[in-house]
Amino acid sequence: MFDQILFPTDGGDGAAFAFDHVLDLAARHNATVHILNVADTTQNGLLETRGDDVDALEQEGDRIVREAAEQADRRGVDTVTDVVRGEPYREIVDYAEKHGLDLVVMPTHGRRGLERFLLGSTSERVVRRADVPVLTIRPDEEVTVTFPYEDVLVPTDGSDCANQALALGVDVADAEDAALHLLSVVAIPTLGADARPDIRMELLEESANELLDEAAAFADDAGVDAASTAVEYGPSIHQAILTYIDDHDINLVVVSTHGRTGFDRYVLGSVTEYLVRTSPVPVLTVQPPDPE
Numbered sequence: 001m002f003d004q005i006l007f008p009t010d011g012g013d014g015a016a017f018a019f020d021h022v023l024d025l026a027a028r029h030n031a032t033v034h035i036l037n038v039a040d041t042t043q044n045g046l047l048e049t050r051g052d053d054v055d056a057l058e059q060e061g062d063r064i065v066r067e068a069a070e071q072a073d074r075r076g077v078d079t080v081t082d083v084v085r086g087e088p089y090r091e092i093v094d095y096a097e098k099h100g101l102d103l104v105v106m107p108t109h110g111r112r113g114l115e116r117f118l119l120g121s122t123s124e125r126v127v128r129r130a131d132v133p134v135l136t137i138r139p140d141e142e143v144t145v146t147f148p149y150e151d152v153l154v155p156t157d158g159s160d161c162a163n164q165a166l167a168l169g170v171d172v173a174d175a176e177d178a179a180l181h182l183l184s185v186v187a188i189p190t191l192g193a194d195a196r197p198d199i200r201m202e203l204l205e206e207s208a209n210e211l212l213d214e215a216a217a218f219a220d221d222a223g224v225d226a227a228s229t230a231v232e233y234g235p236s237i238h239q240a241i242l243t244y245i246d247d248h249d250i251n252l253v254v255v256s257t258h259g260r261t262g263f264d265r266y267v268l269g270s271v272t273e274y275l276v277r278t279s280p281v282p283v284l285t286v287q288p289p290d291p292e
Contacts, residue, residue: 001175002103006034006132008092008122011064014107014139019068021137021282022105024147026077029175031102034080035068036095037061038088058083089125096132105135108276127276128257133168133286136276143280146251149173151227153181153250155241155271158211161256161288166215168286169254170222179227181248182215184208185240186233205231238274245281254284 007022009015026033039057061083069079084091096104106123127134137145154169156162166182173180186204212229219226228248234240245253255272275283 001171002029003031004034004099004101004103005031006036006092006096006099006101006104007068008036008038008088008104008106008126009064009068010037011060011067017139018105018107018137019071021145021147023072023075023077025105026072027075028148032078032080033072034082034095034099034101035065035072036081036092037064037083038091039083039085040088041085042087054085058085088122089129092122092126093129093131096130101132103133103135104130105137107139108136124273124276127272127285131287133284135282135284137282138277138279144251145282149176149178149251151181151248151250151252152176152178153183153241153245153248153253154215155183155185155237155253155255156211156215157184158214159256159288163218164289165254165256165286166218167222168284170219170224172252172254172284173219174222174224178251180219180224181228181230181244181250182212182219182226183229183241183244184211184231185237186231187237187240188233188235238271238278241271241275242278242280245279250281252282252284253279254286256288257285 002025005022005026007019009019022033025031039054039061041054065081065083069081072079082095084095092104104126106126108121108123123136127136137143149172152169152173154166156166170180172178186208208231212231216226216229230244232240232244234243241253244250253275255275257272272285276285
């Protein structure tokens with residue numbers, strides 16, 4: 001399903017950690033990997049980059065993509081390499097669109113030491129803006145990367161955005177012959193101080209189960225049986241998802257960039273952004289459908 005994969009790399013440890021997974025994906029599905037290095041001529045917008053500096057950045061980029069291609073060749077994976085100039089996230093998004101690629105794979109931070117909780121990292125900007133699915137992996141000793149995927153989790157709130165993620169998650173589960181887990185979360189604080197908890201909880205639980213039934217029916221129509229459907233409760237949606245990941249040995253979580261809760265994709269605090277920053281397994285994100 002992912003025949004053309006884009007792997008942007010700065011040659012750092014985070015990129016190396018993610019690249020092993022890229023090669024696993026490509027080797028299993030006979031995919032071509034586009035290895036891209038972006039010579040950042042913006043210098044984070046702080047300094048004007050001189051010609052000599054750009055030449056040095058491009059030479060370093062050539063070395064980085066060449067070494068990655070040699071590693072891929074040893075695995076029998078076909079590659080395309082390129083070094084471009086510009087703002088990293090813009091060039092990554094533009095490259096994926098220009099070349100009609102199927103997937104972007106990135107670590108959540110890289111050589112520059114961006115903290116995982118810093119809004120504005122290259123990876124988070126790509127997640128927000130890319131028209132193709134983006135697979136992010138935290139280069140952290142707490143993160144477990146298992147492949148082929150055995151258990152794929154798709155949280156759903158019934159929105160068009162969540163349904164887009166559901167369709168992708170079903171495709172992944174089918175392609176990897178993995179168990180599909182469907183989850184609906186009831187965030188306890190949403191009940192409100194003045195609400196009658198017993199009545200509100202019953203209504204929310206009934207709605208959550210209806211959403212799961214619809215999601216399971218969609219998966220069944222696609223030829224994939226849902227291995228598990230669950231309603232979970234917690235102080236926040238993202239925390240309930242993280243707990244489910246840990247409790248059920250999930251290998252991959254598939255989510256949309258925003259959903260029914262109304263989080264704009266550019267607002268710090270969305271469920272998806274928290275997952276990208278904190279998930280102990282890879283996170284596959286997909287943009288919501290075009291309203292037109």
